[in-house]
Amino acid sequence: MTGRPTLAVVGATGAVGTVMLQILSQRADIWGEIRLIASPRSAGRKLTVRGAEVEVAALTEDAFAGVDIALFDVPDEVAAEWAPVAAARGAVVVDNSGAFRMDPDVPLVVPEVNPHTVRSRPRGIVANPNCTTLTMIVALGALHAEFGLRELVVSSYQAVSGAGRAGVEALRAQLSLVAGTELGTSPGDVRRAVGEDTGPFPEPVALNVVPWAGSLREDGWSSEEMKVRDESRKILGLPRLPVAVTCVRVPVITTHSLTVHARFQREVGVEGAREILATAPGVVLCDDPAAGEFPTPADVVGTDPTWVGRVRRALDDPTALELFVCGDNLRKGAALNCAQIAELIAAETSAGVPPAL
Numbered sequence: 001m002t003g004r005p006t007l008a009v010v011g012a013t014g015a016v017g018t019v020m021l022q023i024l025s026q027r028a029d030i031w032g033e034i035r036l037i038a039s040p041r042s043a044g045r046k047l048t049v050r051g052a053e054v055e056v057a058a059l060t061e062d063a064f065a066g067v068d069i070a071l072f073d074v075p076d077e078v079a080a081e082w083a084p085v086a087a088a089r090g091a092v093v094v095d096n097s098g099a100f101r102m103d104p105d106v107p108l109v110v111p112e113v114n115p116h117t118v119r120s121r122p123r124g125i126v127a128n129p130n131c132t133t134l135t136m137i138v139a140l141g142a143l144h145a146e147f148g149l150r151e152l153v154v155s156s157y158q159a160v161s162g163a164g165r166a167g168v169e170a171l172r173a174q175l176s177l178v179a180g181t182e183l184g185t186s187p188g189d190v191r192r193a194v195g196e197d198t199g200p201f202p203e204p205v206a207l208n209v210v211p212w213a214g215s216l217r218e219d220g221w222s223s224e225e226m227k228v229r230d231e232s233r234k235i236l237g238l239p240r241l242p243v244a245v246t247c248v249r250v251p252v253i254t255t256h257s258l259t260v261h262a263r264f265q266r267e268v269g270v271e272g273a274r275e276i277l278a279t280a281p282g283v284v285l286c287d288d289p290a291a292g293e294f295p296t297p298a299d300v301v302g303t304d305p306t307w308v309g310r311v312r313r314a315l316d317d318p319t320a321l322e323l324f325v326c327g328d329n330l331r332k333g334a335a336l337n338c339a340q341i342a343e344l345i346a347a348e349t350s351a352g353v354p355p356a357l
């Protein structure tokens, strides 16, 4: 890489891609050309990044000519096929999909927690964690560094944009069908109003909560629950960490929330934990229940940090903390973390660091 690196955004038209273009327009501009790529359906569309219109190109091998870093914000199967193509053309891929996260030859990077791992990338691919894991992991990484994590019990309250544009469209359509009605008072009335088409969700999500995200895995677990477990272990370098997760979809457009029961190696004091959270990079402590202050998606959406509130010591275990965490799933949960990883990679050459593996 010489001069300003060329960046490609693959999936620039999607839910994550759209936020990626906003983030690239808002952060310090270190990039030369920014190339926008999507499916042939979108080729020729014009999108705005850094205040200028850029035409979207169709995904082809040639689209990666001269690209230094390629951010992939596309479905798993598209990333699985095309990330190796981009890497073979000499680009370092930062992949937001689930295709490579658990590959032992692909680092899974959160710049505030394990930035050193980005340099070991034998496949030329770096993975970005799943949005639910990313919602809590910056805060947990800071607490782990001080107290040593021993166990996690997590419940999620996930926004519909975690299922992409289709998820947002489904909730908006359902809300328009139930708004101003008396629905939600007898069994099945919401389902009848919404009809058969519930979008990417197995049940209506308007006026409802749905204890399901992803696809079915062994013994009744969902793929999303397994991702949170596997990815947390990999990022924290704790391959045997006990993790129990229940993922739930709620009628929020963007911003995931999680309740976390975290058990540590030693006793934890609430004041000590608060101090760590208040000073950890990328974390905001918002925790004054007497004043009615705690994070909620309505306030957190569109912001970058991990917001933490309701910090309490477990009543029956002096080594455990209870937390409520909120984070924008399209910003830190997806596009922002990818952009931060790309900036780490871009800094390698400008800092005179030898090329990565």
Ligand SMILES: NC(=O)c1ccc[n+]([C@@H]2O[C@H](COP(=O)([O-])OP(=O)(O)OC[C@H]3O[C@@H](n4cnc5c(N)ncnc54)[C@H](OP(=O)(O)O)[C@@H]3O)[C@@H](O)[C@H]2O)c1
Binding pocket: 010, 011, 012, 013, 014, 015, 016, 017, 037, 038, 039, 040, 041, 042, 043, 059, 072, 073, 074, 075, 076, 078, 096, 097, 098, 129, 130, 131, 161, 162, 163, 164, 165, 166, 329, 330, 333, 334
């Ligand atoms: N949403 C989240 O909160 C979130 C968080 C973390 C990670 N992710 C992951 O990020 C990825 C993108 O998610 P999303 O929510 O942004 O999805 P999305 O809104 O459905 O957008 C998908 C993008 O991929 C493009 N695409 C689809 N098929 C393609 C193909 N065959 N060739 C080239 N481009 C193709 C689409 O282009 P067209 O517009 O041309 O169809 C669009 O730009 C997924 O792997 C998802 O799991 C999402």
